[in-house]
Amino acid sequence: MRATSAKSVLARRVASAVILPGVLTSMLVVAPLASAETAPVSGICNGVTNQLGHRGNVQPNLVKAAASQNAEQIATLTAERAALVTTQNTLTTQIKTAEAEIAALDAELATLVGKIDTTTMSLTKLEADKATLTAAIAAANTELTTLQGQKTTLVNQITPLQTQLTAAQTELAGLNTQKTQALADKATKDAELVEAKTRLDSATAAATTAQTKVNNQLAAIGTATQELADLVAQGDAAQALVDAAEKKLADARLALPGLEATAKTADTNAAAATVAVGQAEENLRLAEQRVTTLTQQIGTIEARLPLLQTEIAGLDGDITTKNAEIAAKQKEIAAATATPVADAATLKTQLAALEAELAAIKGNPDKKKQELNASITAKKAEIAAAEQQAAAKTALITALNGDLTKLQGELATLNSQLSAKQQESSNLQQQLPGLQTSLAGANGQVTSATETLADAKTAQTDANTTLTNANAAVTAKKAEIAALEAALPGLTGDLTAAKAEITTKQGELEALEEALPGLQATLTAANTAVTTQTAEVTKLDGEVTKLVATLGTLNTSITDAENAILSLQNQLTPLQTSLNTLNKAISDKEAALTTTKADLNALDAKIVTESATLRTLESAKKVNRDAVAAQKVVVAALQAQYKVVLDRIAVIDGTIALGGCLA
Secondary structure, eight states, rough: HHHHHHHHHHHHHHHHHHHHHHHHHHHHHHHOOOOOSSSSOSSOOOOOOOOOHHTTOOOHHHHHHHHHHHHHHEEEEEHHHHHHHHHHHHHHHHHHHHHHHHHHHHHHHHHHHHHHHHHHHTTTTTSSSHHHHHHHHHHHHHHHHHHHHHHHHHHHHHHHHHHHHHHHHHHHHHHHHHHHHHHHHHHHHHHHHHHHHHHHHHHHHHHHHHHHHHHHHHHHHHHHHHHHHHHHHHHHHHHHHHHHHHHHHHHHHHHHHHHHHEEEEEEEEHHHHHHHHHHHHHHHHHHHHHHHHHHHHHHHHHHHHHHHHHHHHHHHHHHHHHHHHHHHHHHHHHHHSSSOOOOHHHHHHHHHHHHHHHHHOOOOOOHHHHHHHHHHHHHHHHHHHHHHHHHHHHHHHHHHHHHHHHHHHHHHHHHHHHHHHHHHHHHHHHHHHHHHHHHHHHHHHHHHHHHHHHHHHHHHHHHHHHHHHHHHHTHHHHHHHHHHHHHHHHHHHHHHHHHHHHHHHHHHHHHHHHHHHHHHHHHHHHHHHHHHHHHHHHHHHHHHHHHHHHHHHHHHHHHHHHHHHHHHHHHHHHHHHHHHHHHHHHEEHHHHHHHHHHHHHHHHHHHHHHHHHHHHHTTSSOOOOOHHHHHHHHHHHHHHHHHHHHHHEEEHHHHHHHOOOOO
């Protein structure tokens, strides 16, 4: 009896392991779905006509109804599948709990059976069944020992791996922290090294520049000394030539004053006449320039005023448009604010009531629990939708308020521009009368200056004639003096230039000698800076080398830790790969089904449109047979495409109903 009880316990465990997954699978797969009859139908049924057999013969309303039914069934099945998946997860948890309880009950049952068997055997055939009882107990103990050993083995395998993984991850985190700090230190030292090298290069360049300047200064001092000696010799020769020329010029000038006295009066009169003509011409030019300027200013104002009026009118229109946009945006904000949304708090209260009702159910009324679970799932979806609607409404109102603020800012800008344009127009209109008055006065000045200029030119002609006659008497003497004067400035200029150049060169020589000590000091400071920066660069190079070595050690440690973690994680990869493959297959099937449903809806809309066109052609007063035939070809092609999409849906999920009569 003990062996029989043990076998029954094992059989119940195997049955529960086989039957429960089968029940779950049947709940997910088997559903009361309408099936399409692919064979020809002999008569008319009360359901939707089979789309594969009679798609071209049904009325558009039936086709549309079939498509609608399919869409509704697809949506319903999708929702049911989601609910079943949830139920599956719940039942899986319950199965695990039940299996644990069964195991506990089996243990208790085994104990009770053992006690009952022991008592029965003691009362009936204690001695005869003693060997059998001993063997059963030994077998049970052996099985229990084996199971406990397997459990211990698994625990011993998992626990060290988890401990090692945790330790490796902790070590890796510490090593990464040290690596980050080492990289930061290295980056800092690299930056300092670059700065030090830059300073060293700058100091070296400064020292080179200072040395070049000192060398150039010494060369310039030598050149300037030689040039100064040459200039002194040239100045002595020029002084002798100037003295001889001045002696000849003094003798010629003694004879000139008598001749010049005669022409002096005529020259004065001619100069006065010339001044008068020049003054009259200047007055006329200024008057004409003023007339031109005033005319241009008036023309500019007159041309600007119509443009300003046009711009003002445009700004008025823009302001009107912007006010309309602001009013429309305010209406949108009011409409968005007034749009009702579901009360999430009320829905949450209802959800709490449903969950409390579910928790209050005693026993195992599966149907009631399923209904409450479905209601709870639907209520959670309503709560999520209500919260999403509230968030969308808040985002919409925020966006509309931002648009309203932007429009109000644009309106303020337009009003500011309008005020500026109106002020500019007013200022130009106020300037115009004064400019016109000034233009009339300027035209009068032009007329007066023209008359004065004619009189001055007549007087100038008379004075010039008198001056010509007086100058003829002194022409001979002036020729002689002119020759002497022409030679003297050149000699004097050479002497003056020579003396000035001598003075300049002396100043340059002194400046070069004064600048030389400063350049020497700069060179010394630059050389000192080069020495200091060279030592700094050498020091930083050593520190960077140490940091690089430390970083290499840390990288090696991190690589070892990562390899250890990778080795530990590879032991979990098969299970994770299986789970990822299953999730991907589910996602791919859902995506393919969504795409195919969209194609089906698009083709159905085209079939309805093209069928309507065909009926229009067939019902015309004079039927165009060619057009009807071509349209039938189009409809038939669309129906063929529709069948292909249906086949694709059947391949993706054979449980989806495609419409038609029941078999």
